[in-house]
Amino acid sequence: MASFPPKFKVLVDKEVCTGCLKCTLQCPFDVHIYDKEGFKASGKDKDERKNFIVRNQENCVACQRCVFTCPVKCIQIEVRPPTYNPHPVWTDAVRRDLKTQSDTGGVLLAAMGNEQPYPSYFDRLVIDACQVTNPSIDPLREPMELRTYLGRKPEKLEFEDNGTSLKTQLAKNLKLETPIMIAHMSYGAISLNAHKSLANAAAEQGTFMGTGEGGLHKDLYHLADSIIVQVASGRFAVHEEYLKTGAAVEIKIGQGAKPGIGGHLPGRKITEPISKTRMIPVGSDALSPAPHHDIYSIEDLSRLIYAIKEATRYKKPVFVKIAAVNNSAPIATGIIRAGADAVVLDGFTAGTGAAPQVIRNNLGIPIEAAIASVDQRLRDEGIRHWGSIIASGSMRSSGDVAKAIALGADAVYIGTASLISLGCTVCKQCFTGKCAWGIATQDPNLTKRLDPEVGARRVSNLIGAWSHELQEILGALGLNSLESLRGNRDRLRGVGLSQTELDVLDVLPAGR
Amino acid sequence: MKEVVIDSKGIHYKVLNFMIEDAINAGATKIVLENVNGQRFLLDGVNADVELEVHGTAGDDLAAFMNGPRVTVYGNVQDGVGNTMNRGLVVIHGDGRDIVGHSMRGGKIFVKGDVGYRVGIHMKQYEDNYPVVVAGGTAMDFLGEYMAGGVVLILNIGDAPFTGDWVGTGIHGGVIYVRGDVPEFLLGIGAKATDLEASDKKLIKELAEEYGRYFGVDPKPIYESRFTKIVPISHRPYAKMYTDD
Amino acid sequence: MCGLGGFINKDGKKVDGTAITTMGGMMEARYDERGGGFAAYGIYPNHSDQYALHLLFDDERAREATEEYLKDRVNIVKDECIPTASVKEIAPVHVPWRYFIDVPEDFEAVEADFLVDTVMKINGSIPGAFVISSGKNMGVFKATGLPRNVAALFKISDYKAYAWSVHGRFPTNTQGWWGGAHPFNILDWSVVHNGEISSYGTNKRYLEMHGYECKLRTDTEVVAYLFDLLVRKHGLSAEVACSIMSPPFWKNIDRSDKREYYEALRMTYAPAMLNGPFAIIVNNKDSMIAFNDRIKLRPLIAAELGETTFVASEEAAIREIEPELDRVWAPRAGSPVIARLNNAGGK
Ligand code: SF4
Ligand code: SF4
Numbered sequence A: 001m002a003s004f005p006p007k008f009k010v011l012v013d014k015e016v017c018t019g020c021l022k023c024t025l026q027c028p029f030d031v032h033i034y035d036k037e038g039f040k041a042s043g044k045d046k047d048e049r050k051n052f053i054v055r056n057q058e059n060c061v062a063c064q065r066c067v068f069t070c071p072v073k074c075i076q077i078e079v080r081p082p083t084y085n086p087h088p089v090w091t092d093a094v095r096r097d098l099k100t101q102s103d104t105g106g107v108l109l110a111a112m113g114n115e116q117p118y119p120s121y122f123d124r125l126v127i128d129a130c131q132v133t134n135p136s137i138d139p140l141r142e143p144m145e146l147r148t149y150l151g152r153k154p155e156k157l158e159f160e161d162n163g164t165s166l167k168t169q170l171a172k173n174l175k176l177e178t179p180i181m182i183a184h185m186s187y188g189a190i191s192l193n194a195h196k197s198l199a200n201a202a203a204e205q206g207t208f209m210g211t212g213e214g215g216l217h218k219d220l221y222h223l224a225d226s227i228i229v230q231v232a233s234g235r236f237a238v239h240e241e242y243l244k245t246g247a248a249v250e251i252k253i254g255q256g257a258k259p260g261i262g263g264h265l266p267g268r269k270i271t272e273p274i275s276k277t278r279m280i281p282v283g284s285d286a287l288s289p290a291p292h293h294d295i296y297s298i299e300d301l302s303r304l305i306y307a308i309k310e311a312t313r314y315k316k317p318v319f320v321k322i323a324a325v326n327n328s329a330p331i332a333t334g335i336i337r338a339g340a341d342a343v344v345l346d347g348f349t350a351g352t353g354a355a356p357q358v359i360r361n362n363l364g365i366p367i368e369a370a371i372a373s374v375d376q377r378l379r380d381e382g383i384r385h386w387g388s389i390i391a392s393g394s395m396r397s398s399g400d401v402a403k404a405i406a407l408g409a410d411a412v413y414i415g416t417a418s419l420i421s422l423g424c425t426v427c428k429q430c431f432t433g434k435c436a437w438g439i440a441t442q443d444p445n446l447t448k449r450l451d452p453e454v455g456a457r458r459v460s461n462l463i464g465a466w467s468h469e470l471q472e473i474l475g476a477l478g479l480n481s482l483e484s485l486r487g488n489r490d491r492l493r494g495v496g497l498s499q500t501e502l503d504v505l506d507v508l509p510a511g512r
Numbered sequence B: 001m002k003e004v005v006i007d008s009k010g011i012h013y014k015v016l017n018f019m020i021e022d023a024i025n026a027g028a029t030k031i032v033l034e035n036v037n038g039q040r041f042l043l044d045g046v047n048a049d050v051e052l053e054v055h056g057t058a059g060d061d062l063a064a065f066m067n068g069p070r071v072t073v074y075g076n077v078q079d080g081v082g083n084t085m086n087r088g089l090v091v092i093h094g095d096g097r098d099i100v101g102h103s104m105r106g107g108k109i110f111v112k113g114d115v116g117y118r119v120g121i122h123m124k125q126y127e128d129n130y131p132v133v134v135a136g137g138t139a140m141d142f143l144g145e146y147m148a149g150g151v152v153l154i155l156n157i158g159d160a161p162f163t164g165d166w167v168g169t170g171i172h173g174g175v176i177y178v179r180g181d182v183p184e185f186l187l188g189i190g191a192k193a194t195d196l197e198a199s200d201k202k203l204i205k206e207l208a209e210e211y212g213r214y215f216g217v218d219p220k221p222i223y224e225s226r227f228t229k230i231v232p233i234s235h236r237p238y239a240k241m242y243t244d245d
Numbered sequence C: 001m002c003g004l005g006g007f008i009n010k011d012g013k014k015v016d017g018t019a020i021t022t023m024g025g026m027m028e029a030r031y032d033e034r035g036g037g038f039a040a041y042g043i044y045p046n047h048s049d050q051y052a053l054h055l056l057f058d059d060e061r062a063r064e065a066t067e068e069y070l071k072d073r074v075n076i077v078k079d080e081c082i083p084t085a086s087v088k089e090i091a092p093v094h095v096p097w098r099y100f101i102d103v104p105e106d107f108e109a110v111e112a113d114f115l116v117d118t119v120m121k122i123n124g125s126i127p128g129a130f131v132i133s134s135g136k137n138m139g140v141f142k143a144t145g146l147p148r149n150v151a152a153l154f155k156i157s158d159y160k161a162y163a164w165s166v167h168g169r170f171p172t173n174t175q176g177w178w179g180g181a182h183p184f185n186i187l188d189w190s191v192v193h194n195g196e197i198s199s200y201g202t203n204k205r206y207l208e209m210h211g212y213e214c215k216l217r218t219d220t221e222v223v224a225y226l227f228d229l230l231v232r233k234h235g236l237s238a239e240v241a242c243s244i245m246s247p248p249f250w251k252n253i254d255r256s257d258k259r260e261y262y263e264a265l266r267m268t269y270a271p272a273m274l275n276g277p278f279a280i281i282v283n284n285k286d287s288m289i290a291f292n293d294r295i296k297l298r299p300l301i302a303a304e305l306g307e308t309t310f311v312a313s314e315e316a317a318i319r320e321i322e323p324e325l326d327r328v329w330a331p332r333a334g335s336p337v338i339a340r341l342n343n344a345g346g347k
């Protein structure tokens, strides 16, 4: 028995309920339980069946699956009012955590991003607009370019034949039609249908999806031109064909939700197809060590970067992802100098399928500060063009994307936002493998709930809508190309930030 | 008919426009401006039965908000001819520049030579009123942008391949005719090229004949050539763009 | 909103400053009295091998400090007050001064960089001293006032030049002070600009990475520095520099047979692209370049008469000095007007 009161009330309007039993089949958390025997024994008629559904309310995670699938919409999930005697320090959440840990003796696991109420810098930055001195541009009709190239650029170009033909050879870059990419979420952590949806959406929008560290299912190889393959410390699935297949390769050193922490996909999730894709036996745990054990230093990272470049004959840009931490700036410059074509900065609010709660809630720094300091450091060292900056971690809207870009990012990754688009309700149960929406699960009964065609359309809609919104923002700024917003901190202003914070972000306060 | 001649040399536009106003109030039916060079706002907002002859380069916003008069320019004009004009006629024996006919609601503008960017931008029509812009030469980018009504006719008499980009971008009413071909990639968002119908041919013929009368050009070979007709794909091109729609 | 104009005689034939003053005066509806200026090329034939530094001093202390600084670094061949007339509309808040200098031999190889550095140091660290031009055989004259009053102040009609530009300013974004008027200059690059460069922050941070300091709080200076970087340092042609700053749209690049070429330009020089509405005239000793933003949001007219090429915000400004022209045209966005001296590169 749990030692704390349930969080949610599951209310069913019995007047309306038809006793169809759908909820009992849809809830993966065993809340709605049908007492079949009891009903049979009662000899009552079918109309009475609804009275034989028992509800284990303490199991409910408010995933809303039953609410949406009930044919007569007679279910409502409510938050229970706080039941402990209130205390500002020992909040309900704190007491709940303590009791859970006392029950189990374990490290608390958590899913999705940081839940601590840290202030968001994005919410304290506003974007400039033009009035009179520069006409705002109508983004719907006038050209409005979002195309973005990720990768190394030369410092300057050289020409032959009197300037008519190009002498300089450019390094391979990724061409994005919109600066919004889909973050790395591994097959294993999420379902194949989710992967399919995301990959198709990326292809449709002219952008890219990250595989995460779990490899790429063979069914998705045909979309490889829109896919960035990941190499993480567990090296699952990493083989020559995989590297050569993706459009780019990303080395994951760390992630924002759990800097310095590895990963663990429990053996029960290693099903047949996952085992094939990850190239590990069915049922064995998939452990990603905290560090890459061939990288203990920056020169080792350089070796891995070049090992991958050699293997892919310099045809694939290589990115390196790190969690945003205090000294991201020197680390990122080191990464770029080590040969990476882009550095991915993952902020402290980034999502995850599973992380120790204490890590997720307390480690790392805000993405805004990391972008600002990395961009500035690369410029101070005169090497900003050597590599791109990709920002990720809780991009909630195109407004966040625009601000990230104005601070200096070249492009962003969206993770949680794309899952919400697929149906995720942020119920934070990803690590249970019981995702009611068919996303963070491998249970065929659940994964079939996600139709990859519908999913692809939804995510594509989302990216398309954000792209239009970015165009609207550019138009309001009187810009007709995204490159003129990149690093254009003059078009940002801070509201309610201290002078020190403004200095870190290198933006002026509003009104100045 | 009472004719007034004004030597405009070195006269500030404000003064010149007062002189024009005085002449109209004194009953002038024809005003000839000699030595115009860059004076703006000529006949701006004038609602009178008067004819204006401009010799020289007319400044910005010639015939803006004009409601009735007839203007002939012997020379080029600067930006914004016929801005939000309601009624009347402007005949230019030279080139037009950017935003000819901006937001024009009625009347006609005939330009002998080329026109610049955003010609016919946001022209609109209302009841029987509809604006017409005819240019004998070619036009640059954003021709008929946001156009909501009226007619833009580009005669392309020099026969150079048409290169104006984003033709009719955002167009949701009215029609653009360009003599010769307009390749697909030059069409703006929301614009499409279609075939001409008999009524289109009739309209082109009439306007080409009128052009021919003003500038002494034989209209027949012009109106008998092939034209491209550009119209809106839809009258509500962005209906699906916004989630609330 | 501003008015600008300029012309160059490709044979190097010089005219005095009367015509350019008239040209500027024709566009008075476009600006107010908060900033006017001129650039003139070929005005110092007796010092054509020396860099001519034009400075504005707030006071004698600033002049002394500058002189101390320059003496340590360069050989001052001659220095003097720039002659001015008293003009009631312009208060003499600065003392304009000019130095003709030689760069010491040790620095000859990197002469231009050395000079850029010298200018940046004076502007950045000597209070009350400000370099407004630093090219050879050329100079910028500017102040807070209508161009015609600035012309009277600096006795512009006393100078003879083969290339001139003029600017009248309607400042909206930065306060009007003498140094903030156009033209902006570095070495022999002078820029006059109408419009607003909305990509300023992006351009500024790119230039800062290459050692330029954008201290003027105005968007136009980035254009002068971009030309210096792209043409002088990177060795690109003026045409290429214009296609970097005002590049073709992707739509057209994608179907061009020079796709790779333009793609490389846009990829490599994305932060050098100028965005926002603008018409710009750039001069150096060999040429005059005029170009627009990509969708032509500011006016620009060009004309030719014999060996002279003219550009201005309004046709009337050109017609006022030359009523009969061989050719008048509205340049397309993306097709810069580039007029070069017939013996460009020579003396
Ligand atoms: S909301 Fe989710 S967890 Fe709660 S009862 Fe419904 S399906 Fe089960
Ligand atoms: S799904 Fe709805 S109608 Fe069906 S049994 Fe459950 S609550 Fe009743």
Ligand code: SF4
Pocket (backbone or CB within 6 Å): A063, A111, A112, A419, A423, A424, A425, A426, A427, A428, A429, A430, A431, A434, A435, A436, A437, A438, A439, A440
């Ligand atoms: S992915 Fe599924 S389990 Fe995870 S938060 Fe979203 S809905 Fe819940």
